[in-house]
């Protein structure tokens with residue numbers, strides 16, 4: 001059974017009407033139940049009845065991660081007995097933030113992921129090997145699981161890491177689809193080759209990627225994407241979501257950005273002044289997830305920088321598409337007059353074919369400017385790597401060799417589910 005939304009192929013008016021209905025339910029629910037937003041609207045002298053149409057959204061002040069952290073309990077709209085699941089953000093940029101979900105929120109999450117997986121062409125005929133975390137309060141692994149089973153696909157909850165166990169799953173169950181962090185998909189493919197197995201002959205026909213960009217800002221396949229595709233000889237699908245948004249953006253087979261699920265989210269892309277940017281321009285992703293019951297949000301500033309593409313897609317859907325996350329808002333580094341995001345450095349390291357551990361550290365110099373050091377393993381040809389990075393980044397970074405244990409100790413020293421390869425020690 002395919003779970004595709006018929007309205008995604010209809011006119012912009014049909015989608016707008018659908019969103020308007022969902023928005024009205026959302027704002028009424030929030031005005032009735034959320035003490036955080038009751039207070040926020042009162043402070044800003046906004047009558048919730050004046051927010052009846054979706055176009056009034058920009059009247060509402062933004063909600064930030066700091067709000068969600070400091071006033072977490074005030075976002076809760078339900079009693080403890082209605083809560084069925086606690087999840088947290090990854091904590092990559094500080095303390096993990098808790099979100100409490102109701103039974104209805106879980107159903108919404110399953111619908112969201114069933115839609116997303118359908119966008120990649122997943123059906124009940126598929127068997128999916130999920131190699132992401134399925135525990136540790138992580139939402140994405142659970143969402144994939146629920147969405148896949150809702151479609152009727154078979155799921156192998158393989159979890160993260162353990163290459164031999166992944167191989168065992170591939171041999172036993174012949175999965176058709178792999179869900180993985182892109183760098184892990186590459187690692188697994190190379191491991192299979194080392195075992196004398198051709199990854200393209202395993203039966204895996206699709207790889208759904210989470211957590212790392214596989215396209216450039218112009219939506220072309222980046223080096224990581226190309227390497228995975230060469231190894232596995234199958235198409236890759238990018239997905240983007242976050243715990244706070246509880247909604248995924250997933251690519252169709254044309255790979256031109258993740259499609260918005262209009263019944264589940266109102267999306268804005270804003271500049272540093274909070275104003276909407278032009279289509280295709282880089283800005284911050286601001287999410288208003290619709291239909292959330294436990295801890296609903298309005299205009300949540302994700303801190304993720306991306307571009308929105310609104311031209312109709314070759315697949316026939318007219319829903320807008322979100323390009324790759326090009327950086328985190330607070331992480332922009334100004335180096336000798338050039339602005340770069342750590343993600344660009346990570347991508348440049350991939351381009352340079354560097355596959356060992358590394359850590360990127362930013363500090364503030366006494367004169368107040370940003371300083372950046374990249375540590376790579378001490379067996380690296382620093383001169384050759386520096387040349388490639390300078391070419392890609394258009395600025396020469398400071399590159400040092402360090403022993404592997406020092407690098408690993410730094411990237412694993414944080415209270416985070418995933419290794420933290422960018423350490424920001426800048427002031428202010």
Ligand SMILES: [Zn+2]
Pocket residue numbers: 251252253254259313314315316317
């Ligand atoms: Zn499409």
